[in-house]
Amino acid sequence: MTTSETDVIDALVGIAPGSPLDAVRARRPAARTHAQASYRALLTPAEPGDFTIAERFAVAAYVAGLHREAATAAHYAAGLAVHGGAALAATVEQAVAETRAEGPKGRYPAGPLSVEDTEPPAFALSTPVAAALGPKLAAALAHAHYLVFHPRDAAPERFQPLYAAGWTADTIVSLSQLVSFLAFQIRVVAGLAVLRAAG
Amino acid sequence: MATNPNAPVAFTRDQLDWLPWVEPVAEEALTPRQVEALVDAARAKSPYFRLLARDPDALEHRTRTDKDIFYNTDAGAPRADRELAAAAVSRFNGCIYCASVHARFAATYAKREADVDRLLVEGVGADLGEHWNAVVAAAVALTSIPMTFGPEHVARLRAVGMDDLAIADVIQSAAFFNWANRLMLSLGEPAAKG
Numbered sequence: 001m002t003t004s005e006t007d008v009i010d011a012l013v014g015i016a017p018g019s020p021l022d023a024v025r026a027r028r029p030a031a032r033t034h035a036q037a038s039y040r041a042l043l044t045p046a047e048p049g050d051f052t053i054a055e056r057f058a059v060a061a062y063v064a065g066l067h068r069e070a071a072t073a074a075h076y077a078a079g080l081a082v083h084g085g086a087a088l089a090a091t092v093e094q095a096v097a098e099t100r101a102e103g104p105k106g107r108y109p110a111g112p113l114s115v116e117d118t119e120p121p122a123f124a125l126s127t128p129v130a131a132a133l134g135p136k137l138a139a140a141l142a143h144a145h146y147l148v149f150h151p152r153d154a155a156p157e158r159f160q161p162l163y164a165a166g167w168t169a170d171t172i173v174s175l176s177q178l179v180s181f182l183a184f185q186i187r188v189v190a191g192l193a194v195l196r197a198a199g
Numbered sequence: 200m201a202t203n204p205n206a207p208v209a210f211t212r213d214q215l216d217w218l219p220w221v222e223p224v225a226e227e228a229l230t231p232r233q234v235e236a237l238v239d240a241a242r243a244k245s246p247y248f249r250l251l252a253r254d255p256d257a258l259e260h261r262t263r264t265d266k267d268i269f270y271n272t273d274a275g276a277p278r279a280d281r282e283l284a285a286a287a288v289s290r291f292n293g294c295i296y297c298a299s300v301h302a303r304f305a306a307t308y309a310k311r312e313a314d315v316d317r318l319l320v321e322g323v324g325a326d327l328g329e330h331w332n333a334v335v336a337a338a339v340a341l342t343s344i345p346m347t348f349g350p351e352h353v354a355r356l357r358a359v360g361m362d363d364l365a366i367a368d369v370i371q372s373a374a375f376f377n378w379a380n381r382l383m384l385s386l387g388e389p390a391a392k393g
Binding site: 027030031037041042067068069101146147148155159174176178179184185187190191192194197 | 253
């Protein structure tokens with residue numbers, strides 16, 4: 001790690017060195033360091049393998065867009081434009097607009113919790129967006145959409161479209177970690193931003 | 200949906216097993232880097248951690264983030280409040296496995312088994328007294344999409360005596376379980392211990 005690396009959470013919240021929230025984050029130093037190291041490991045790994053940096057930023061820009069948090073969404077959209085190009089960034093932005101929903105939703109195993117079941121939001125990309133993404137990324141966004149909005153609808157069958165589109169056990173773990181890490185990072189940024197504004 | 204006959208159909212504080220849906224790395228096949236990424240050597244026995252070891256860097260940094268948020272005892276929110284936030288997020292997202300673990304921890308650290316059971320049975324609207332209600336409301340507001348966490352949640356946490364470090368602990372605990380729930384829910388399923 002280089003000392004000049006920007007801490008993404010600090011930057012998105014607007015935490016200045018020496019500020020009260022800088023002191024708060026400094027009391028959980030490992031959480032701060034390893035949240036940033038998680039970002040590096042999942043977005044810009046030295047060995048991205050079969051899950052390219054462009055694909056990682058495409059998934060991240062999609063997930064951040066679904067969460068409707070402006071600063072974080074802008075960060076990943078800009079990252080995607082750099083690593084994947086403006087055309088892919090525009091396609092992902094359109095995918096977000098086509099599949100935005102609310103969560104958490106989904107169904108429980110049949111039993112006493114069934115009274116809490118809610119209809120999972122649909123995932124349907126327009127034909128041009130799906131074509132521009134290609135099968136591998138389209139499958140990744142479908143999986144990300146379910147993880148973001150209705151993860152309790154989990155089932156082993158959900159991996160079949162990923163395997164069919166070229167994902168492997170290794171890259172499925174990395175994809176799952178990326179989406180799940182973003183669910184964390186986006187909320188830390190949103191929560192600390194509220195705390196910062198509260199003064 | 201669960202595929203095993205012992206899958207729990209309700210939230211519980213019981214110890215559960217977790218069965219992977221994607222093949223974990225076999226214990227004897229773990230590379231030195233994967234073993235290091237487990238952080239605790241005993242986790243080589245866990246199919247969940249051996250599955251996550253397929254991306255060792257992501258696993259190691261996930262684990263070190265987790266440990267500091269929950270185990271760092273330098274002031275801030277009491278461990279019971281951090282565990283309550285984790286249990287509430289798990290209840291709200293619907294992760295029966297995660298909720299079981301962190302409901303046990305919350306009940307143990309707070310010595311409030313009945314309140315924790317009320318959260319599990321009634322859900323995140325259960326009345327747990329104002330201090331815990333404020334923690335649960337903040338955790339739920341951060342978990343919803345779109346998020347509804349706002350200055351009123353901060354004010355409510357301050358009103359029950361929490362300082363900004365404690366509030367940041369609640370935020371990070373709730374945020375972290377949005378990470379953990381999605382991995383545990385999607386990569387495998389719970390099973391009652393046989």
